[in-house]
Amino acid sequence: MSEDYAVRATVRSGVLRAFAARTTELVKELQRRHHTWPVATAALGRAVTVGAMMGLMLKGERDRLTIQIKGNGPLGQIVVDADSRGNVRGYVDNPAVDLPLNARGKLDVAGAVGEGMLYIVKDLGLKEPYRGSVPLVSGELGEDFTYYFTTSEQIPSAVGVGVLVDRDGSVLASGGFILQVLPGADEEMITQLEERIAAMASVTDRIQSGATPEDLLREVIGEEVQVLQRQPVAFDCSCSPERIRSLLKSMGKEEISDILKSRGEAEVVCHFCNERYVVEKAELEEWLGETE
Structure with a gap:
């Protein structure tokens, strides 16, 4: 399946909301436009994947959000802009960054991002935009967005995002999920979610093998997941x-x-x-x- 899209879902009891996305074509387009090297592709791809899912959290048709990741690593700043209609764009200050693989043999996104801050700005059509910020806790971005939701928005969350880059620098797979625990969830459910997330194969391996965003959520939540919205996701820039x-x-x-x-x-x-x-x-x- 080659279509990029994001889904918003819940469970029947209403104590958990979830988002998942396939963003492979989006990240391919960004790699083509910005000529990003592998570690920059992975970092930017993770950020735009979260941006695509956060777009589903917006309610107004004209609502939009901006993600700014300002680390002291060689990538410089990462900026992502997304709206509620699935339009996403983004860039990284220094796309031609090359680093050795990390200790796990993976692209060193944390080393490329460095230490710094994560900022979220939401334009909700009010007099003043909503602004939230947290320090980067790892630079891997999934953990940093988890910390943002839990600390700044006070919603216990789990964020898993990934980008699989081939040896020649091309994008093989990209996507992710966000799980958010709402009031009323019991400890048993939270424990089960943690165990399933820990046992889950990598997001990119699943997407490369053909898994859909719905499949990702069923794997981590179970068959009781109810999809409420399905939104196509694509690169779009407002310049002209x-x-x-x-x-x-x-x-x-x-x-x-x-x-x-x-x-x-x-x-x-x-x-x-x-x-x-x-x-x-x-x-x-x-x-x-x-x-x-």
């Missing part, structure tokens, strides 16, 4: 030639004159999609004429 021109025009006469003198044309590269936009000299001069 028109928006770039509007942004440049808003800079004013002095800034446009400086661009003309120093470079002769304006070049803008979008962080999120890596598209390059060029406004040539004649158009810049026309704008100057309009301001005068």
